Amino acid sequence: MNVTAMIPMVLVSQAMHVGEIIHLPPAKVKGEMSLEESIAKRRSIREFAAKPLSIEQIGQLLWAAQGITEKDKGLRAAPSAGALYPLETYVVLPEGVYHYNPQRHELKRVLAGDRRLELQKAARDQEAIGSAPAVLVFTGVYERTAAKYGDRASRYVSIEAGHACQNVLLQATAQNLASVPVGPFEDTQVAKIINLAKNENPLYLMPVGYPME
Ligand SMILES: Cc1cc2nc3c(=O)[nH]c(=O)nc-3n(C[C@H](O)[C@H](O)[C@H](O)COP(=O)(O)O)c2cc1C
Numbered sequence: 001m002n003v004t005a006m007i008p009m010v011l012v013s014q015a016m017h018v019g020e021i022i023h024l025p026p027a028k029v030k031g032e033m034s035l036e037e038s039i040a041k042r043r044s045i046r047e048f049a050a051k052p053l054s055i056e057q058i059g060q061l062l063w064a065a066q067g068i069t070e071k072d073k074g075l076r077a078a079p080s081a082g083a084l085y086p087l088e089t090y091v092v093l094p095e096g097v098y099h100y101n102p103q104r105h106e107l108k109r110v111l112a113g114d115r116r117l118e119l120q121k122a123a124r125d126q127e128a129i130g131s132a133p134a135v136l137v138f139t140g141v142y143e144r145t146a147a148k149y150g151d152r153a154s155r156y157v158s159i160e161a162g163h164a165c166q167n168v169l170l171q172a173t174a175q176n177l178a179s180v181p182v183g184p185f186e187d188t189q190v191a192k193i194i195n196l197a198k199n200e201n202p203l204y205l206m207p208v209g210y211p212m213e
Contacts, residue, residue, distance in 0.1 A: 025055065041173050042169050046126075062102075082149065094114045115194065
């Protein structure tokens, strides 16, 4: 049994500091909503209830984004040019900023403290970001793709962020959660807020939460 999965996020966080790991519960591959229904129901929703997401919900969203779906070859939920996987995924929670490790299906806390409001300010002050209980951030490392595809890399990496984002939107809908993709933001500010490495480019922000009643 995964004990961490049963502990509310807020309790996990109290015992944790930067560098510590949250083991995510295994993702479900069967759900209650059909793919067709999820596609039909998906809408950009920008107002969220003040209710935290569970570790299971967060794990499921991250799995949909970049989780391993074929262990032997390390293939992921979203397609990637040459299976080079240039995307990195972060989740910004009230407890801190966490980096997702797809191979281990776990989160590593990279920063402590609530960065959501700073992120909101960096993204044209859109309240969807500051008010969501979780904000996914996709970043891209262009070199990984450029090594094989040269100057088409920036195109491919952006396309891949779109694939991952759409998976999350449909997964969120299937869990009766709400989300919206956010494209406009100050790259340098976002990079600073979540402490990105120099070769990591922020591509997409995705606030996720329960829809406002
Ligand atoms: C690249 C991209 C960037 C977007 N950026 C924002 C944004 O910054 N804020 C926002 O509220 N919606 C944003 N959206 C969502 C669109 O406004 C939304 O998809 C559109 O109005 C259609 O509505 P629907 O998603 O409910 O079908 C973005 C969508 C895309 C594809």
